Amino acid sequence: MNDSTGPRSALQRSLPVVGEPRPERADARRNRLRVLEAAERLFTERGVKNVSLDAIAAEAGVGKGTVFRRFGDRAGLAVALLDEREQELQAKIISGPPPLGPGAPPDVRVLAFLDAYLDLLDRHVALFMDSENASDGARYRIGSYHLWHRHLSHLIEAARPELDADYTAHVLLAPLAADLHNALREQGYDLTRMKAGLQEVAAVLVQKNG
Secondary structure, eight states: OOOTTSOOOHHHHHSOOTTSOOOOOHHHHHHHHHHHHHHHHHHHHHOGGGOOHHHHHHHHTSOHHHHHHHHSSHHHHHHHHHHHHHHHHHHHHHHSOTTTSTTSOHHHHHHHHHHHHHHHHHHTHHHHHHHHTSSTTGGGTSHHHHHHHHHHHHHHHHHOTTSOHHHHHHHHHGGGOHHHHHHHHHTTOOHHHHHHHHHHHHHHHHSOOO
């Protein structure tokens, strides 16, 4: 049975399929990445709401029409940037080096994921807040939350089979809500403090005693 929604190899993704977009041209991908990198720099320096498409296009060295045709508006570009960075994290989890990728003990991989996700969240907290707060409960409906939850569930089940892995994964993801992270940052919590606290909680939950 052909499950078109399941994972496909890189070779399969490179072949055009009826009803699916054609593979991205190399020059188009280069331009897209230039725009996303420019947007990331400007969003970080000035804040998402203070950056125009004109400024992003100038920073990337492309025409405003190129940015508009590809992303539509600033919101569309922000979503694309967040998606790109989340896909990079997913790739590291699937095939990157341990401990984030395969090859490390499951409890160690849990700690590595939380550390990497906090880095990503801290860099793009404004984008995460827009995504997670688009409507009531939006955070728990978006695909990336389900992906991270599934990843943690599998690791927790392997590390501590006696636990309710499904619920424990939700517990570990709860402190990673963007609005909480932003509020703590505004209260003066630095990233090192937040990482240390979350690592301590996670270690208690997923590492076996003795």
